[in-house]
Amino acid sequence: MAEASANGPAVLRGRHDFPEISGRIGSIVLDGRLPRHFWTAFFLCFLLVLLFLYSITYLISVGVGAYGIDIPVAWGTMISNFVWWIGIGHAGTLISAVLLLLRQPWRASINRFAEAMTLFAVAMAGLFPILHLGRPWFFYWLLPLPNVHMHWPQWRSPLVWDFAAIATYATVSLLFWYMGLLPDLAVLRDRARSRPAQLFYGILALGWRGSAYHWARYQVVYFLLAALATPLVVSVHSIVSLDFTFAITPGYHSTIFPPYFVAGALLSGFAMVLTIAIPLRWAFSVKDLITVRHMENAAKLMIAAGMIVVYGYVSEAFFAWYSGESYERAMMVQRAIGPYAPLFWTMLSLNCGLLQLLWFRRIRRNMPLLFVIAIAINVGMWIERYVIVVTAPSRDYLPSAWGEQSLTWLDFGILFGSIGTFFALVFLFIRILPAITIFEVEELAEEEGKLR
Amino acid sequence: MSAIADNRPGSAIDIAALRKRLAKGGETWRSLDEVAGTAEFRRFVEAEFPAIAERLPVKPNRRTLLKLMGASLSLAGLAACSRAESIVPYVSQPEILVPGKPVYYATTLSSDGFGVGAIVESHEGRPTKVEGNPDHPASRGATDAVMQAAVLTLFDPDRSRTPLKDGEPASYGDFLKDMAALVSRWTASQGQGGALLLDASTSPTLAAQIDTLRARYPRLKIYRHDPLTTPAAGEASRALYGSALTPIHHLDRAEVIFSLDADFLGEGPGRLAYARDFAARRRVRNPSDRMSRLYAVESTPTITGAAADHRLAIRPSAIETVAGGLNAALGGQAGASDSPIDQVWMAALLEDLKTAGRNALVIAGPQQSAFVHAATLAANAKLGALGNTVELIEPPDALQVDGDLGALCETIGDGVIDTVVALSANPLYTAPAGLDAHKAFSSLKLLVHHGLYRDETAFLAHWHVPAAHELESWGDIRAHDGTTSLVQPLIKPLYDGKTVHELLAVLSSRFEADPLSLVRQHWAALDDDAWKKALRGGIVPNTAAKPVSVSVPPDLGGLRPAAKAGNGIEIRFVADPWLRDGRLANASWLQELPRPLTKIVWGNAALISPATAERLKIDNGKIINVAVNGAEVDAPAWIVPGHPGETVTLSFGFGRKVGSVAALSEGYDGFHLRHGSEWFAAGAAITPRENSVRVITTQHHQAMERRAIVRHAALDAFRQNPDFVRKDAPPSPKESLNPDWRYDQEAWAMAIDLSACIGCTACVSACQAENNIAPVGPEECERGHEMHWLRVDRYYAGPVDAPETFFQPVPCMHCEKAPCEVVCPVNATVHTHDGLNAQVYNRCIGTRYCSQNCPYKVRRFNFLDHQSFDKDEAGPEQGVHNPNVSVRSRGVMEKCTYCVQRISAKRIQAQIENRDIADGEVVTACQQACPTHAITFGDLNRKDANVVREKSAPQNYALLEELNTRPRTTYLGRISNPNGKLARPGEATDG
Amino acid sequence: MAKVPLGVVNSEVAFSRIGEGMPQIFSKNANGVARFVIWGSCAVLLIAAAIGIILPRSDLVMGVGEPLAQPVPFSHKHHVGQLGIDCRYCHNGVETSSSAGLPATEVCMTCHSQLFTNADMLAPVRASLANGKPIEWQRVNSVPDFVFFNHAIHINKGVACETCHGEVDEMPLTRRAHTLSMEWCLGCHRNPQSNLRPPQDVFLMHWQPPEDIADIRRKLIGMLDIHPETMTDCYVCHR
Secondary structure (H helix, E strand, O other), X not given: OOOEOOOOEOOOOOOEOHHHXXXXXXXXXXXXXXXXXXXXXXXXXXXXXXXXXXXXXXXXHHOHHHOOOOOOOOOOHHHHHHHHHHHHHHHHHHHHHHHHHOOOHHHHHHHHHHHHHHHHHHHHHHHHHHHHOOOHHHHHXXXXXXXXXXXXXXXXOHHHHHHHHHHHHHHHHHHHHXXXXXXXXXXXXXXXXXXXXXXXXXXXXXXXXXXXXXHHHHXXXXXHHHHHHHHHHHHHHHHHHHHHXXXXXXXXXXXXXXXXXXXXXXXXXXXXXXXXXXXXXXXXXXXXXXXXXXXXXXXXXXXXXXXXXXXXXXXXXXXXXXXXXXXXXXXXXXXXXXXXXXXHHHHHHHHHHHHHHHHOHHHHOOHHHHHHHHHHHHHHHHHHHHHHXXXXXXXXXXHHHOOOOOOOHHHHHHHHHHHHHHHHHHHHHHHHOOOOOHHHHHHHHHHOOOEO | XXXXXXXXXXXXXXXXXXXXXXXXXXXXXXXXXXXXXXXXXXXXHHHHOHHHHHHOOXXXXXXXXXXXXXXXXXXXXXXXXXXOOEEOOOOOOOOOOOOOOOEEEEEEEEXXXXXXXXXXXXXXXXXXXXXXXXXXXXXXXXXXXXXXXXXXXXXXXXXXXXXXXXXXXXXXXXXHHHHHHHHHHHHHHOOOOEEEEEOOOOOXXXXXXXXXXXXXXXXXXXXEOOOOOOOHHHHHHHHHHOOOOEEEEOXXXXXXXXXXXXOOOOOOOOHHHHHHHHHHOOOOOOOOOOOOEEEEEEOOOOHHHHHOOEEEEOOHHXXXXXXXXXXXXXXXXXXXXXXXXXXXXXXXXXXHHHHHHHHEEEEEOOOOOHHHHHHHHHHHHHHOOEOOOEEEEOOOOOOOOOOOHHHHHHHHHOOOOOXXXXXXXXXXXXXXXXXXXXXXXXXXXXXXXXEOOOOHHHHHOOEEEEEOOHHHOOEEEEOOOOOEEEEOOOOOOOOOOEOHHHHHHHHOOOOOOOHHHHHHHHOOOOOHHHHHHHHHHOOOOOOOOOOEOOOOOOOOOOOOXXXXXXXXXXXXXXXXXXXXXXXXXXXXXXXXXXOOOOOEOOOOOEEEOHHHHHHHOOOOOEEEEEEEOOEEEEEEEEEOOOOOOOEEEEEEOOOOOOOHHHHHOOOOOHHHHOOOOOOEEEEEEEEEEEEEOOOOEOOOOOOOOOOOOOOEEEHHHHHHOOOHHHOOOOOOOOOOOOOOXXXXXXXXXXXXXOOOOOOOOHHHHHHHHHOOOOOOOHHHHHOOOOOOOOEEEEEEEOOOOOOEEEEEEEOOOOOOOOHHHHHOOOOOEEEOOOOOEEEXXXXXXXXXXXXXXXXXXXXXXXXXXXXXXOOOOOOHHHHHOOOOOOOOOOXXXXXXXXXXXXXXXXXXXXXXXXXXOOOOOOOOHHHHHOOOOOEEEEEOOOOOOHHHHHXXXXXXXXXXXXXXXXOOEEEEOEEEOOOOOOOOOOOOOOO | OOOOOHHHHHHHHHHHHOOXXXXXXXXXXXXXXXXXXXXXXXXXXXXXXXXXXXXHHOHHHHOOOOOOOOOOOOOHHHHHHHOOOOHHHHOOOOOOXXXXXXOOHHHHHHHHOOOOOOOHHHHHHHHHHHHOOOOOEEOOOOOOOOOOOOHHHHHHOOOOHHHHHOOHHHOOOOOOOOOOOHHHHHHHHHOHHHHXXXXXXXXXXXXXXXXXXXXXXXXXXXXOOOOHHHOOOHHHOOO
């Protein structure tokens, strides 16, 4: 990396030209000659998709009693899955919107699939509040629809706000992602050889011609959407966290939750980015487009977000003691030594302990290790959500009502099913859409003066 | 059972195969036929359960079983419901019956053979709810948990539906033919070789019929088999006064009560009346009020012990020593030195008893030996209590019999008897160990069985005749104090069952006698008005037994302590509080109703003390093998604080596999270890096995964690500091962000007196019956999915070997600032103008947020489809549903509604009459059932209302009031009356 | 290095790609098609919404005004309209019970043992009396199982039969007069005043309100002790 660009070391490596870049990225999609292990992986994910469908069918036909919820712990894995996926959905928007507004050029090669990841994660997340319901077929009662009951939603309930927040977030992310796709869709349209491909990408490209007008409009809209999306990064998970803070249950009723949830979201989000990007750059040999610098920055953001999460843990414990609330204290003690203690300590060792490794540059630049850490953090974050959801009601006010959950196969069927579905979607996306933003990479190459 | 196969190769059941299959274990089964998979069973199923017939699973899923038990639509009274869109009027409408308005009838339910008066609610001829009969001495308006289930057992689809000859369906006509033959044979032989086997009964009509039979067949033998019989009291009085007498107690007069292993609050035919009197003497509302004091010495934890001010747990064999010591000490002699209880305690007790004098009361446990009873009588006599707090009457169940089951089997063995008619008894299940009733009965020429179920005896019998349920029968029965009351049918027999009286009439060759006339004839003395009056009022006036005045006994009638030296483990047998001797094992409500102290459901366990458990390295659920002279049984262990050491409590009633519900429950059969009709056994051995099972219980945590949940104080402490409930309890905030509600109509509220609550859980059972609460089965209970709207929490405080026990009924608190209301996204739980916290099932989508946010965790969720609410697929069990309460579907939250259907009914009535609702007009189901008046309900806006008076008591407090939920349900702190001279264990700590 | 404004760079980039000169994929009218699709889908959504709002309220769906075939073609028009039999003669529970009650076969036969004794259309009634099997009528006015409707209270508080069941005296075959939807019930429960009559008039058909009905009703609210604010509590109908 001889020459340095305006901000820090160069992002890209080697010399490129436009046809070469667009060719390389486009060819992944257009000639679709994908390595065998791509299809093997896809097939495996597809099996999980089937598991997902089976589990959902079972859940809806038998009832929510089939998975591990009870009285007192009436919320379970459906909620923790929901929070977890929503969290993962954050990194994409952050990378695309925030880094765009902050003019971080290194976002270029990873923002596309980060956005896609966001979409799919939000899609997954959107399912869970519905699967959580005792009578899912009535989920639309959460919406203010004109009905013959003369009955409206109860606006004081955070669940109603949730519904709105997620819907908004999903819509904006979708628009933002599609907007960014337009120029590349046009490129694919122009490079496509077969008629069907030309039509497919042609229709999606909405007649993009790359005229100065198009670009001008594009700039305006794209930046506007970015400006719209940025506050959502904060708002969505804050509102999700209100589901808990609004309740008087000890362990839920805490003001630290909103920032702490958002940070947690970013942590898991970037962990997921790495989980996808590291295999991606290796599998499609685009190491020179998605470089170690990307990975390293993501890792840095992880530790930043992670430390806020750690702060969240600490303040939760501290205020449980400092508030003098006997119930709050008892709950924290029970969390640490009660039936859920193993989960609690696993969570700490992963999200607080393992995370610290990322301080070391050598570890940040060691892809296999970084990959493992990313996965571990994802696991840790899921456990965190489950611990939060479950420990509180299992040890609340009346000891006579204390009790634990016993998870069933269905809890895991649905969790792993959703993970499989998520990756299956990612694979499909890589197959039919450019996973790396062609024109922005070109633009980046131009800026860094790496054009032949 | 193999005998059947041997005797009759053509029999429907291949027992050998059956044995093999069951040996594999783990198999759920509805009845012997089912496992055997006989054609007969197929036919039976197809005939009776069309819906099940096709989906009858190889290994039926227990929950579906619960739901589907009998999807028969052919049920009189339900026919109208079978098609949703069609409505059916009467052909000729009865005078008294207005569709949509319930009718109430007085009748009497049998509790171990004794009568407890009941008022039964009937909708369009369908009995749906049992209440107590205020005029009946044994009920006084209260009911217990078991009575509530009478309507359930009535509609139990597993009931025997057709006469069986050698296990094959046959007609009643054929039965009569065979009986005619029998009658002629007996007439010829004067009843030679014939025997009747009777159940516990107090029916005068039955007694008269027996006499006629005796007169008719002089050689006919009469035996009585009552597995729960307690003859000791009779023996004692016979030894002392020459005639068998039973004591009845007047706890309303008693100042100081000493219970010698007597669970008078939880067991025995008079328990409801006793509980009411006991609680009445302990109502404290202001410092000047007085309280009676209860000392209890017991050999197994009971709710009476839990209510005691001083309780000692000692081994069964030691009770006699205590009784003897007490009697001696009252006689002025030095108390026995080998007394198992410390002298200070004894001295304090004696002093109290002496001061109380004729207002003292010593009660001996019915199961105790004759010596204990004799000593008790002597003690009461010495105190002058005899004739005041305790009276002796002729036993209402007195019946001249030739012996018990043992004697019967013996005579059968001698070949003297070849024909037995067993009337509503099930000797083959309840027979004691070492008595091979099976062998004896299979050698009979003719065995006729009459019972509600096709039970063990029915399968062996040559003839089985379905019995009429007590709600289908005409009859009469006597209460604990001898009062006679009439039993009248609420519905015509669903499966054409016959009453005992009909069967006996048949034997005296009255084949077509109608059940009413048989009873009416016996009461010919009553003219029609008197008869009607008796029917309407539920009792026959002035039939209570006159107390017999007896002279103070010189000595103990030569009775000596009988208990063997307590080497090794001692066994204390008890009847399961709900299933009794197992006859109610098929009632899902009772199976699922938590046992008062252990909170165990769907099974029983061997109860042991913490110390013994520690010594033997046993923990809860560990399978232990209990062996005593030759017999042995494997049972899961359950550690009970306050259980006497080196003693194990075994209960009867479980381990049955007859009937679909009974088959679901776990548990062992205590009868396997029992010899004769003993209630205690010594010299037993416990050997822990390797494996453990999970005993299903509804409360997992027993301590209060130092939280001010059950607030309690001694009477003296209360007098010094009347509002002790505020003492070191967190302050309750006054202001709230949520706007206050205006309650300008009524403001419903409830007060629960923790001093009065004895933890009998009658309220829970009543709530279940009133509100169509679904039983969910063992698996679901194990997963914390049980549905009871009202639970009775049980907390222990103090040392594990002698803890204090607290009960706290917890219904919905109907908070004025309800946390559940603000979080429901669809307005499914809302506040009403009269302060109810209403739950709208049809609006609920099941986010369960309300439950998450309920600090009291009183909300219950329909995790699965627990009961069929679809008219077209529901079975007879639907007949028990209260038509004024929705049957909830899957995915819906539910909870205590303060019996809103009752409030609405009363309000509509009042509105029609254009008046206000009177105080005490609205009575909730739990309140109505409660034997001790612990629950008060009413309108806070009426200053004269009872509930207002209760809530103005100084010890009134709200649960978790520091959360500012402003509950409408509040508690009156528990006040006990310990003797100041005795340091109360666990006084200091509260959890 | 100085930042080049993105727009410029990009347009250059873009133009550099055009001129690879390739045949147009879409014809000119593709734009028209695109516009049509966009606006068309918006229109479809709007129409769907409109239907969704109107249909559940329509008599068509709620089965208002369609007579049901009954085992006996009983005519309220004849019995009420022409003979002037009082409602309570057959529906005798209406003043005291939650259910108004259907006439028992005996009630029919009180008259029909004398009149039309061998009319074919009455054969089912005679059969019912003979073999004791009830007549299975088809339910006309029904609410869901989770709705607990009480006739007595409505009658006693001056809500007329006519108000909910319509002018049955003009129905040869009984038909539903109103949707009986929750919205419809609430209409009155939120504002009962406009539907009240003096209790003695509740069984009258074609009742003409006197001109001073307004303050009669105002009085009635007080006299009958009606509290509208309590009438929308959920448990009034759902228990």
